[in-house]
Amino acid sequence: MLERLFQLREHGTNVRTEVLAGVTTFLTMAYIIFVNPSILAAAGMPHDAVFVATCVAAALGSLVMGLYANYPIAMAPGMGLNAYFAFAVVKGMGMPWQVALGAVFISGVLFILVSLFRIREWIVNAIPHSLKLAISAGIGLFLAIIGLKNAGLIVANPATLVGLGDLHSHSALLSIFGLILIVALEARRVTGGVIIGILAVTLIAVAIGDQPFGGVFAAPPSLEPTLFKLDIAGALNMGIVSVVLTFFVVELFDATGTLVGVAHRAGLLDKEGKLPRLKRALLADSAAIVAGSALGTSSTTAYIESAAGTAVGGRTGLTATVVAILFLAALFLAPLAGTVPAYATAPALIYVAILMTRGLSEIDWTDLTESAPAVLCAVAMPFTYSIADGIAFGFVSYALIKLLAGRVREVPLAVWLIAVVFILKFALL
Incomplete structure (x- = not known):
């Protein structure tokens, strides 16, 4: 049955290798079952229900x-x-989380449509490479400022907007320890370095009495508080075009880049350098966004940590299927997820930020018409505390700088369309 489903021999692999690859991938991305509920709980969503939604959305x-x-x-x-x-x-916008889930749902439906009609590939190919890199780096910087704040390493300062936190506090000291431990483990290529770092900080927090221990195993909590609570009508009535556009654009680059990147590392591209069964892969991640919003979590996307599984031989969908089974098994870890404090997941946020910002090194710094919009895009995200505004700065500045520099022909139609949408949003809303 497995051979018929996954064509193992054709891909030069076997069940043992695929299972090992699945376990490896799961361990490298399992931190999301602790981090995602922590982040979405800050938006007022019920922690336990988001924990279940995270595991089920990842599994589906x-x-x-x-x-x-x-x-x-x-x-x-x-x-x-x-x-x-x-x-x-x-x-930031004061929008109910139910309406925000509605916006995620709408972006997922758009994703399905552009995947079916091959518009997605046209958009991805049209967006300048420098802006793709800038969006990824900017999201990394945005995660970094959130992680540093959750760790207590930075605090609000009326004179300088932001300042250094209390380095004598347990949260700051344990977060610093966690970050150093995660980076060191990842540098030594220890599988699951991020999850080890999160659990190590949590254990210390429990041992010193900073965090009550809720246990490890229990029956999964109820999903009812978030299941089908998305407000699609509310999202449409509030006219949140820029929010939907931001979800759509970020999902577009994130998922597509991950699909191509992991497939390339695994040697799964065809002779022309293209991804076989691309339409199926695109529809799979599009459907996952819609399903995730219905369950009660933010956008579901392909994970670059999948490269850890392909590095040990994963070549077929059996690897992803094993990951799905393990996420369902993780449903019984709800007490442990509830024990993890925010400053234990902060080092994971900062570590992911480090990985995401390295894309800036690939920008052509000799061309100001490429580098200036990229820097504006990346820097605006943390300082405006908005990914949407950062993307707007990038696209609008790219189009206008190229126009005034006499290089308007270098601006793709898709960039002009997105820039105009953001200009209208700033002018009219």
Whole structure:
């Protein structure tokens, strides 16, 4: 049955290798079952229900990617998008989380449509490379400022806007320890370094009495508080075009880049350098966004940590299917997830930020018409506390700088369309 479903021999692999790859991938991304509920709880969402939604959305997304598209790529609620959902849309704009889930649903439906009609590939190919890198780096910087704040390492300062926190506090000291431990473990290529760091800080917090211990195993909590609570009509009535556009654009680059990147590392691209069964893979991650919003979590996307599984031999959808099974098993870890304090997940946020900002090194710094919009895009995200505003700065400045520099022909139509939408948003709303 497994051979028929996944064509193991054709891909030069076997069940043992695929299972090992699935376990490896799960361990590298399992931190999301602790981090995502923590972030979305800050937006007023019920922690335990989000924990269940996170595990189920990750399991469903990975299962569809494995069985339908036959790729060793796991899925889960995306980092960056969850922070934008909680801190920019809900807390920053004062939007109810139910309406924000409605916006995620709408972006997922748009994703399905553009995947079916091959518009998605046109948009991805049209967006300048420098802006793609800037969006990823900017989200990383946005995660960094959230992580530093949760750790207590930075605080509000009326004179300088932001200042250094209390380095004598347990939260700051344990977060610093956690970050150093995670980076060291990852540098030594220890599988599951991020999850080890989170659990180590949590254990110390419990041992010194900073955090009550809720246990490890229990029956899964109820999903009812978030299940089908999305408010699609509210999202449409509030006219949140820029919010939907931001979810859509970030999901577009994040998921597509991950799909191509992991497939390339695994040697799964065809002779022309293209991704076989691309349409199936795109539909799989699009459907996962819609399903996740219905369950009660922010956008679900393909995870770059899947590369850890392909590095040990994962080549088929059986790897993703194993990840799905393990996420369902993780449903019974709800007490442990509730024990993890925010400053234990802060080092994970900062570590992911480090990985995401390295894309800035690939920007062409000799061309100001490329580098200036990229820097404006990346820097605006943390300083405006909004991924949407950062993307707006990038696209609008890119179009206008190219226009005034006499290089308007270098601006793709898709960039002009997105820039005009943001200009109208700033002018009229």
